[in-house]
Amino acid sequence: MARTINARELHDALNGTGEIALIDVRPEAIFGANHILLAANIPLGLLELRMADRVPRLSVAVVLCDGGEGLSELAAQRLAGLGYTDLSILEGGVNAWGAAGLELFSGLFVPSKAFGEYVEHEYETPSVSAEELHQMMEQGENMVVLDSRPMSEFTIMNIPTGIDMPGAELVYRVQEAAPDPDTTIVVNCAGRTRSIIGAQSLINAGIPNKVVALRNGTMGWHLAGYQLEHGNMRPPPQVSPEGGNLARQRSRAAADRFGVRRVDAATLDRWRSESAERTLYVLDVRTAEEFAAGHITGSRHAPGGQLVQSTDSFMSTHRARVVLVDPEMVRA
Template structure:
């Protein structure tokens, strides 16, 4: 535990902490506008200075955990470390030199989280995920082949721009909706995003779940489409709709086919609460449903953690390495199973909590 008189640590000490396997929280306190690709190459959880004191408890639930604040090189992290130590966050320190000192030092190759591109490329190389180029897609369409493009980004990202004709189904929602948007078992499914990460994980999710369809990811997604000199489509043109009973059944059946299924115990709410109060281990209660569902109804003390956003970069939400995760979903648990399938590769201990949330379609109302 860091003593109250120690407000900062050296990059050398931080490098040791990143590699020792014990619980460690890393919080990047810079403004979002100053952060490129979720704070690469360090990939700490971003909690900006203006909300840090109010939100630190959400992301670092246990005050004694070693918590490293990283600033933009202006020494503000030390000021906040002093304040937080005074409020009982005895494990909180600042990183000397901040983010600039880290990226220009000898340890910049170390990161708090596995970069999304590195993670998904490793998945692709290991599993042989098939690729499909934008040129191949254009030719297939010209020939009238049975092909559909599914964009696995969030609805706002899809609305901004997407490959013309694509249907939007965020990554964790795939197995719940794919049977309702894909015409037949002979349809070639091409999964797209803005580049590689979510397209690769989306395609491999469908493959791992045992779909009989031919499945590929679109190489470089919208970026490749733009480089080819073609215009992207804008607006929420074709967004997934309410879950059907057929979609639920399809999702449950195919999620059960994940080879990782048996690794994750189902727990009840009382167990989840007890884990969250454990003074010797950090536990996150993460609601992996859509933001609209979370806003309409959620369990007290849980964090909104849209499943598709957790798949490729866990530090979007999880600030403590080595923490235990409880993934909260509805009674079907399809999204939690999908997220667990990928987060397990990041060495988290994972359990799943099914809860009978109301099934009113708040998403459709929010998008109307």
């Protein structure tokens, strides 16, 4: 039987120290209009398909919320049938959260997008407008446009001359696409987040090129009145042995600078043995083709650029352990 929890109790739990998964079970469009910041959206009709990946530990504290229309009660019944043992329902749903003076947000993947805005503000990530990029192209400037979205998005629409290079691949492959240090690198996405994070990752890796993000991405390019290309498949270049070595050196230096921790196989095995008491996500951040060719047992595919863009769609338990996998030690 699911318990009830009020808004203030949930607020304290979200800001506590224990693991918790806050799941909003309304349809995505309704969730996007008005939701709690740290809630992950798993619509009621998709619970059985997505819950095991997103909330793998059956004994974790799960709080369900809706708009007060009774979806949480139905979700609790389904999750109890799946073996989840610590279920609570937010009294009054998101409306009660707002009535308690707590903030509600609109949009999807808001924590990830807020992270991008924080990075841009904190590091003053340089950027150019669509008009500035168009002028650079017209003047024949030595430059390359790297699109940090997955190929599925790139094929729908892309900036002219752009090369598809999803976010986690940028540091790994940039030296193949722009071997000349005098080449300006413009990183774009559909909007803002992945271009900001992609550009800053290249800057953090210490590449010698000038790097800028395209403000507002393909959307900004279109709104400025410029033509987009459609139906293209310009994959990123293959990595040469020399390029791979350089990427590993750069990523290691950045990891050391920012205190990125590493674990060995023995530690991962120990954490796996503790996964009934502490949630563990093992996410392989390489390309889909590399993952399909071979991966660690029990790991899931989570393309690195998308993982940064939409973290809550891969992991819904707060304060869990997360291990990123990439044999090259660049993308992870």
